[in-house]
Amino acid sequence: MAGRLEGKTAVVTGGGAGIGRVIAQKLSAEGADIAVADVNEAEETRALVEANGRRFLGAKVDVSDEDQVNAFAAEVHEALGPVDIVVNNAAIAMLKDLDSTSFEQWKNLFAINVDGYFLVTKAFVQDLKDSAAGRVINMSSSSYWEAPPMFLAYVSAKGAVNGFTHALATDxxxxxxxxxxxxxxxxRTPTTLRELNDEFFxxxxxxxxxxxEQTPEDVANLVAFLVSDEAGFITGQVHLIDGGLIRR
Structure with a gap:
């Protein structure tokens, strides 16, 4: 039986590990070809995608670098053709308060967690306009509402992602x-495990x-729904998927 995304092509940033890898695996299981942009190799993701019988392109890309993003877009077009789905997932975390955060650290986190979403979406926006069902997914976080201590830059960046999502949906x-x-x-991902311990989880x-504990599969399942035709009337929303942590 054909999957919900048969014939579609999806870009997943940060798809070499963690949540991004599981998203790539899930979308390929639903029938999509997958292009992954990650600062690290994505060979394990390749194996998962190809095991589902789908085409795969992986490239080492710093999503905060416009030239690298545009070069990646050209590679994707050559290898897989036009893109229908963009999943902006690449991000870094930093456990610091205002006093311990340098301006360079602040700018670097925003460059990856916010600028990267802008650059990647912009690189593929014409494809999305040409698609019969263009989809963009931006990874935010329940931490925006929770605002835990020592997550100043990360929470601030997720607020920017939420605003970007609302405004882009309109545009x-x-x-x-x-x-x-x-x-x-x-x-639990390679990123969060660099900052958090078992006691925190x-x-x-x-x-x-x-x-x-929430699993990457919990997130990937919602992504697969939101990029499918079944979710064609859902847009401009930030969907909390947090086990009832934030009740609003």
């Missing part, structure tokens, strides 16, 4: 492109209505 609506963001709770799970 792209006349082409029937949907733009949505996801706000997961804490998920256990404590955080107890703050949720659902007393278990």
């Amino acid at each position: 792209l609506a006349r082409w029937d492109i949907t733009v949505n963001a996801l706000g997961p709770s804490v998920v 256990a404590h955080h799970a107890q703050l949720q209505n659902l007393k278990r």
Whole structure:
């Protein structure tokens, strides 16, 4: 049986590991060909995608570098053709307060977590306009509402992602492109494990209505729905997927 994304091509940034890898695997299982931009190799992701019988392109890309992003877009077009889905997932985290955050650290986090979303979306926006069902997914975080201590730059950047999502959904609506963001709770990934320990994950799970750790599969399942034709009337939203951590 054909998947919901049969014949589609998706770009997943930060798809070499963590949530991005699982998103790439899930979208390929639904029938999409996958292009991954990551600062690291994405060979494990390649194996998962190709095991689902889909085409794969992986490239080492710094999403905050416009030239690298545009070169990646050219590679994708040559290897896979036009793109229907953009998943902006690449991000870094930093556990610091105002006093301990330098301006360079602040700018670097925003360059990857915000500028990268702008640059990647811009590089593929004509494809999205030409697609019969263009989709953009931006990775936000429940931390924007929770605002935990020592996450100043990260929370601030996610606020910018939410604003970008709302405004972009308006700008792209006349082409029937949907733009949505996801706000997961804490998920064990190579990025989060650099800053957080087991005690933090256990404590955080107890703050949720659902007393278990969130998995990358929880996030990937929602992404697959939002980029499908079934979600064609959902746009401009930040979808909390956090086990009931934020109740609003």
